[in-house]
Amino acid sequence: MDSVFGKYRNLNTPIHKMDARLKIFALIILMVACFLPYARSSIINSEGIPEYFGYYANTFLVLGILALIIFIIMIISKTSFKSFLKSLNAIWLMIIFLLIFMVFIPRTTSTETLHPIVTFSNGYAIYWDGVLQCLHVVLRIILMLALTLILTSTTAPMDITYALDWYMKPLSLLKIPTQIFTMIISLALRFIPTLLEKSQRIMKAQKSRGVDFNKGFISAKVKSITTLIVPLLVSCFSISDDLSVAMYVRGYEPYGKRTNYKVLTFKLSDLLAFIILLVILGFFIFLCVMAQHYHINFWEFFGIKGTW
Amino acid sequence: MNKPIIEFKNINFSYDQEDELILKNVCFSINEGQYVCLIGHNGSGKSTIAKLLCGLLNYQDGEILINGIKLNDENLEALRKDIGIVFQNPDNQFIGSTVEDDIAFGLENRCIEREKMISLVHDFSKRVGMENFLSKQPEELSGGQKQRVAIAGILALDLKIIIFDEATSMLDPQGVEEIRKLVFDMRKKDPKLTFISITHDMEEAYLADKVICLKDGEVFLNDTPENVFKHEEELKSIGLGLPFIVKIKNDLLKHGIKIDENIKNIEDLAGFLCK
Structure with a gap:
């Protein structure tokens, strides 16, 4: 069960001890930082010469800094790199998809500025711009994945739920029953491992009856998957039946008032983390403005000169 | 002590009007502090009795008295606060994400203040021997441990009647033994606690104060275990052993x-x- 993406690991690190609300806030902040535009607004540099690689290098540099920050957080929080690498397996298909789209159809305003790698005889070409743009997107997705992994592996599902509940509080002013959403999310999170175990058991049972989940073309695979999904669905219903009875017996009323056993506390260390986060956000917004507005090449600060 | 806490008077029940009756003219009474075992073959209506008691099902015919008060729609909310059920499947009744969350779930529903809740969770987890597992998740626990957590969650509510609906049938012999010991301690600590166990385990039934045996929805035998197990042939005819x-x-x-x-x-x- 260790391979489950972002499964909570009960460790004792500063990141684990952080307030869940702050962690969700941090996730949003860092994700925003991932997606801010760090490229200069134009490919033509201040001397009037087009700089193709320089144009993309800005973004790579800033994303590199961000990756370093996230890497440090991963080390502090003792997030398992193995599960991170495993989770990358899941986005392979997406990367290939992006590559196909972006390599052949690079996104630029005028075709003159595009830099072909190869030009085919029929006029089609593969452009450097497409490849580099694709790499930007992939890098951003990987960083986002890492962030999510850190959140889910350092925060108990229930704490995430409480934090979400806290964020949804303003909605209760509009008479939206937020506590029901919280309960639904927490139950869903609670039953993921149970259902996974169940699905593995069903899979084994079906394998012993001769269903092969790995072989065959897509149509055969779909057929074998239905032998897994139908029993799983049926057992889902029986679980939910049992669960609702158990909840009823223990006096649960969806719209009734409840007290909370767990209370999230905002500690002094959280305040410190909050300030650090704001500084990080400020820094990245600053970089963004510098690049976009003042056309500054960041790599020049590292003593690298000249046009690429 | 001999005050009847639960009385079933001529209960007839079916899920649907046209369906066959599941409970036929069921009459029995259970006294306060008694340990009663409900036995019977599959489909004899044992679990239906538990569901009727906590208002999960509505009865059409007859009377159920709890503490001398007739159970109906108006007082259901008040009366079912005294009844707790521990179900068969330990996984499907684990509501919280950790042991402490699960024990606290019922307390949260009763709007008990946080400080009191914390002390109750600690007390009752100690009573079931799970005090060192408070922050554990259900996947990390054995079936017997999960069942003990469920029992702690029910006990913490300070109930008068506790029903075990085949609570030990999915456990290994060690788990069964643990739960049995726990029930023994529980009853010793609180002699007023009425305990109903729906079971297939004849060894357990033999230890009860009273055994009610159901056959096709009718009360077939209702006596002390010694007397019930004298009817060897009759019990064998409905698939129960000694x-x-x-x-x-x-x-x-x-x-x-x-x-x-x-x-x-x-x-x-x-x-x-x-x-």
Whole structure:
């Protein structure tokens, strides 16, 4: 069960001890930082010469800094790199998809500025711009994945739920029953491992009856998957039946008032983390403005000169 | 002590009007502080009785009295606050994400203040021997441990009636033994606690104060375990056996050895035979 993406690991690190609300806030902040535009607004540099690689290098540099920050957080929080690498397996298909789209159809305003790698005889070409743009997107997705992994592996599902509940509080002013959403999310999170175990058991049972989940073309695979999904669905219903009875017996009323056993506390260390986060956000917004507005090449600060 | 806490009077029940009756003219009463076992073959209506008691099902015909008050739609909310059920499947009744969350779930529903809740969770987790597992998740626990958590969650609510709906049927022998010990302690601590166990385990039934045996929705036998297990042939006809110790006693009796009525477990029997 260790391979489950972002499964909570009960460790004792500063990141684990952080307030869940702050962690969700941090996730949003860092994700925003991932997606801010760090490229200069134009490919033509201040001397009037087009700089193709320089144009993309800005973004790579800033994303590199961000990756370093996230890497440090991963080390502090003792997030398992193995599960991170495993989770990358899941986005392979997406990367290939992006590559196909972006390599052949690079996104630029005028075709003159595009830099072909190869030009085919029929006029089609593969452009450097497409490849580099694709790499930007992939890098951003990987960083986002890492962030999510850190959140889910350092925060108990229930704490995430409480934090979400806290964020949804303003909605209760509009008479939206937020506590029901919280309960639904927490139950869903609670039953993921149970259902996974169940699905593995069903899979084994079906394998012993001769269903092969790995072989065959897509149509055969779909057929074998239905032998897994139908029993799983049926057992889902029986679980939910049992669960609702158990909840009823223990006096649960969806719209009734409840007290909370767990209370999230905002500690002094959280305040410190909050300030650090704001500084990080400020820094990245600053970089963004510098690049976009003042056309500054960041790599020049590292003593690298000249046009690429 | 002999005040009846639960009374079923001529209960007829079916899920649908046209359907066959699941409970037919069921009458029995259970006194405060009693340990009662409900036995019967599959589909004999044992679980239906539990569901009727906590208002999960509505009865059409007859009367259910809890503490002398007739159970109806108006007072259901108030009356079911005294009844807790522990179900068969330990996984499907684990609501919280950790042991402490699960024990606290019922308390949260009753709007108990946080400080009191924390002390209750600690007290009751200690009582079921789970105090070192408070932050554990259900996947990390064994079936018996999960079931103990469920029991703690029910006990913490300070109930008058606790029902075990085949609570030990999915556990291994060690788990069953743990739960049995726990029930024993529980009843010793609170002699007013009425305990109903729906079970297939005849060994457990033999330890009860009273055994109610159901057959096709009717109360077939309703007596002390000693008397119920005298009806060997009738029990066999509905697919139920005898507890091991009763079998031994009967066999010994055939050989002319009379065993003391008070002997209820194997150790005592061995001691008696060695004398």
